[in-house]
Amino acid sequence: MAKSNKAPIGIFDSGIGGLTVVQAVMEHLPDENIIYYGDTARVPYGIKSIETVREYAIQITDFLLSQNVKAVLIACNTVSAAANKEVRAHCGDIPVLDVVAAGTNAALEMPAKSNSIGVIGTLATVNSETYEQSIHEKAPDKRIFSRACPLLVPLAEEGWTDNEVSRLVVAEYLQDFRDKNLDALILGCTHYPLFKEEITRYLSGSNTAVIDSALSIARMTKEILTEKGMLNTSGKQGEFHCFVSDKPQRFQTLAERFLGKKLNRIEISSLF
Numbered sequence: 001m002a003k004s005n006k007a008p009i010g011i012f013d014s015g016i017g018g019l020t021v022v023q024a025v026m027e028h029l030p031d032e033n034i035i036y037y038g039d040t041a042r043v044p045y046g047i048k049s050i051e052t053v054r055e056y057a058i059q060i061t062d063f064l065l066s067q068n069v070k071a072v073l074i075a076c077n078t079v080s081a082a083a084n085k086e087v088r089a090h091c092g093d094i095p096v097l098d099v100v101a102a103g104t105n106a107a108l109e110m111p112a113k114s115n116s117i118g119v120i121g122t123l124a125t126v127n128s129e130t131y132e133q134s135i136h137e138k139a140p141d142k143r144i145f146s147r148a149c150p151l152l153v154p155l156a157e158e159g160w161t162d163n164e165v166s167r168l169v170v171a172e173y174l175q176d177f178r179d180k181n182l183d184a185l186i187l188g189c190t191h192y193p194l195f196k197e198e199i200t201r202y203l204s205g206s207n208t209a210v211i212d213s214a215l216s217i218a219r220m221t222k223e224i225l226t227e228k229g230m231l232n233t234s235g236k237q238g239e240f241h242c243f244v245s246d247k248p249q250r251f252q253t254l255a256e257r258f259l260g261k262k263l264n265r266i267e268i269s270s271l272f
C-alpha cells in the first residue's frame, strides 16, 4: 500500500553518530518527520562480527517498518558494509539509502589531483573493503588508502570531540594521510563528522577535501523522494522522534548539543 507523504523517514545507527545524518536531513528536508533509532545498548558495532551486525540491523529495520516509515536511511557505515543487501531485501518497495553510496558519490565529485582517496572507518567497515568496491565500481583507477580508527567512536559517545585527547588520537590515526595529497578523505563512520573540524585542521595544507556523507545522503534522499512523489511538502516543521535501546546518562545532553535543539522525547525501545 502506498505510504502517505507525511509518513516518517527512518534513520538508524549504533549510537549517536547517525544524528549527524539526522541533522543534515532536518536542514535539507525541514518538513519531513523523522524517526531515529540509536542502538546505544550495543554500540560499538565496528568491532563486532558481520553476522552480529546483520542481526542487529534487521531488528532495527523491523522496528522502523513497524513505525510505518516511508524510507530507511542506514546512517551507519558498519551496517552499510555488513547488511546493506539484507536491509534492502527486508524493506521491499521502501527506498533504502546508505552512507557508503553517499560518501562514494561525494568523494568522486571532488577534482582528481592525485587520483587517490582516503577512507577512515571502523574495523568492520575497513576490513570489509566496501568503500574499495563502491569506489572502484564507478572509478576503477582510483587509488584508495584506508585506516580503521576505532577509538573515535567511544570518544564521540563520551562527548570528547574537541579536547587534547581527541587531538592526539586524530593526529595519530591520520599521520600517514597528511603527505598523500589525497583528492578526498571520506569520513567512513557517521561518528567521525563530530571530529570534522579537528580532522580538517590537521589536514589543512594537504589540500584534501574532507567528505561527510551526511550531507550527501540528505541530498540523495531529497532527490529520491522527489522522484517518487513522496516528499512531505506540508510547510510545517517536521517532528523528530528519537528511540534508543538504552539511555546512557549523556545521550540526551550530547544529542541536544549535536542537533542544537531540545529533545523532549527520547524513548527506550529495547529490541532484544
Ligand code: DGL
Residues within 6 Å of the ligand: 013, 014, 015, 017, 018, 043, 044, 045, 046, 047, 075, 076, 077, 078, 079, 122, 125, 153, 188, 189, 190, 191
Ligand atoms: N557510526 C557507525 C558507522 O558509521 C558505527 C560506529 C560503531 O558503532 O562502531 O560505522
